[in-house]
Amino acid sequence: MTGLKPPPLRNDCFALPAGVDWTPVDTALAMLRDRLAPVTGVGTCPVPQALGRVLAADAVALRSSPPQANSAVDGYGFAGAVPEGAHVLPLHAGRAAAGVPFDGVLPAGRALRVLTGAALPDGVETVILEEDVTSGEGEIAFRGPLKRGANTRKAGEDVSEGAVVLPAGRRLTPADLALLSSVGIAEVVVRKTLRVAILSTGDELVEPGASAGPGQIHDANRPMLCALTTRLGYGVQDMGRVPDDRTALRATLDRAVQEADVILTSGGASAGDEDHVSALLREAGTIQHWRIALKPGRPLALGMWQGKPVFGLPGNPVAALVCALVFARPALAVLAGEGWTEPQGYDLPAAFEKRKKPGRREYLRARVRDGRVEVFPSEGSGRISGLSWAEGLVEIGDAACDIRPGDPVRFIPYGSFGL
Numbered sequence: 274m275t276g277l278k279p280p281p282l283r284n285d286c287f288a289l290p291a292g293v294d295w296t297p298v299d300t301a302l303a304m305l306r307d308r309l310a311p312v313t314g315v316g317t318c319p320v321p322q323a324l325g326r327v328l329a330a331d332a333v334a335l336r337s338s339p340p341q342a343n344s345a346v347d348g349y350g351f352a353g354a355v356p357e358g359a360h361v362l363p364l365h366a367g368r369a370a371a372g373v374p375f376d377g378v379l380p381a382g383r384a385l386r387v388l389t390g391a392a393l394p395d396g397v398e399t400v401i402l403e404e405d406v407t408s409g410e411g412e413i414a415f416r417g418p419l420k421r422g423a424n425t426r427k428a429g430e431d432v433s434e435g436a437v438v439l440p441a442g443r444r445l446t447p448a449d450l451a452l453l454s455s456v457g458i459a460e461v462v463v464r465k466t467l468r469v470a471i472l473s474t475g476d477e478l479v480e481p482g483a484s485a486g487p488g489q490i491h492d493a494n495r496p497m498l499c500a501l502t503t504r505l506g507y508g509v510q511d512m513g514r515v516p517d518d519r520t521a522l523r524a525t526l527d528r529a530v531q532e533a534d535v536i537l538t539s540g541g542a543s544a545g546d547e548d549h550v551s552a553l554l555r556e557a558g559t560i561q562h563w564r565i566a567l568k569p570g571r572p573l574a575l576g577m578w579q580g581k582p583v584f585g586l587p588g589n590p591v592a593a594l595v596c597a598l599v600f601a602r603p604a605l606a607v608l609a610g611e612g613w614t615e616p617q618g619y620d621l622p623a624a625f626e627k628r629k630k631p632g633r634r635e636y637l638r639a640r641v642r643d644g645r646v647e648v649f650p651s652e653g654s655g656r657i658s659g660l661s662w663a664e665g666l667v668e669i670g671d672a673a674c675d676i677r678p679g680d681p682v683r684f685i686p687y688g689s690f691g692l
């Protein structure tokens with residue numbers, strides 16, 4: 274009998290410790306937003322190769338689009354408007370086609386064959402759709418009314434020369450490549466691709482597929498974080514697994530800063546004996562331990578290693594993914610030269626019940642079926658299968674809640690996070 278008592282059991286092991294401040298998610302995000310800045314260099318890239326690249330300067334139209342007024346349909350062009358009633362116009366010789374302009378001026382009171390995309394010749398202001406015309410020997414007949422300019426596109430109606438078509442910070446989409454091309458831009462000024470070093474920590478980890486002894490588990494975070502990084506459009510430097518050994522971890526971080534702009538680690542980010550990511554960052558004097566009011570999430574260790582930011586994600590794969598999506602994703606975007614972005618969520622009726630106390634935000638693994646948001650039956654943070662079952666996250670605000678089936682909840686599809 275030593276008189277030593279075990280600590281009392283806690284009903285809610287996530288209860289906020291008395292007298293300790295927990296940072297709300299939005300405050301933590303605002304801090305990241307304020308403190309981070311682009312770290313990548315700038316170069317040029319031909320537009321056809323620029324998918325997924327981040328603009329480093331505004332893209333300015335070199336030419337209006339369309340460059341000249343043209344026909345929106347296949348049909349017949351003439352001057353002015355026509356009133357209500359039947360009309361017959363003599364057909365002029367020749368035609369105007371896309372890329373093959375009509376060389377001349379169409380006299381008033383006559384019609385000319387024009388095709389979609391053809392520059393409007395002098396004397397053509399209005400086009401009647403070919404389906405609305407009967408054509409005879411040298412003339413056409415149709416019914417009005419038709420406004421002046423009907424079925425035509427004005428020069429510059431989409432974009433005028435000199436306009437900013439896409440702002441600096443834009444990550445280029447397939448549609449953007451069409452827009453840039455349409456206004457005569459062949460080359461854009463872009464950021465170099467952000468390089469992200471990724472490593473896992475923990476003595477218990479073995480490589481996926483390797484034989485695992487007692488107490489060992491396969492490294493699940495590294496394939497996930499490497500794939501996430503690739504999906505987000507960044508370059509991956511896979512730094513492998515590191516045992517719970519400070520010297521080995523230091524050496525790996527030293528290598529990582531040579532090869533990458535930012536480092537993502539998982540595991541070892543708490544304040545325990547084997548939490549060497551925290552310990553090393555603390556030693557380097559740069560750690561910020563973020564006690565974020567988030568489930569699943571804690572702990573998150575943010576620090577600098579030789580001038581490069583380190584995101585120490587939790588080891589638990591569910592928490593690692595949620596923290597990566599909620600915190601690392603927008604942070605990496607800023608480092609990569611994109612602006613701050615918030616994932617688009619949608620308010621949809623819940624297909625579940627959920628009660629919680631105030632003070633902490635929660636993200637549940639969720640998907641939408643028949644217009645209602647379902648959540649994974651277990652909130653257990655070790656349930657990796659739930660990450661895979663889910664098609665997004667449902668965000669439950671910091672306040673207390675008592676959600677009943679049918680109540681609106683905020684669903685954020687994985688796609689909104691860029692996955």
Ligand code: AMP
Nearest residue numbers: 473475492493494540541542587588589
């Ligand atoms: P830690 O944050 O290092 O204390 O790890 C928390 C939990 O996550 C422990 O159960 C670890 O075994 C587990 N874990 C840590 N890293 C990984 C990983 N890369 N893959 C799968 N599980 C992990």
Ligand code: MG
Nearest residue numbers: 475540541588
């Ligand atoms: Mg560990």
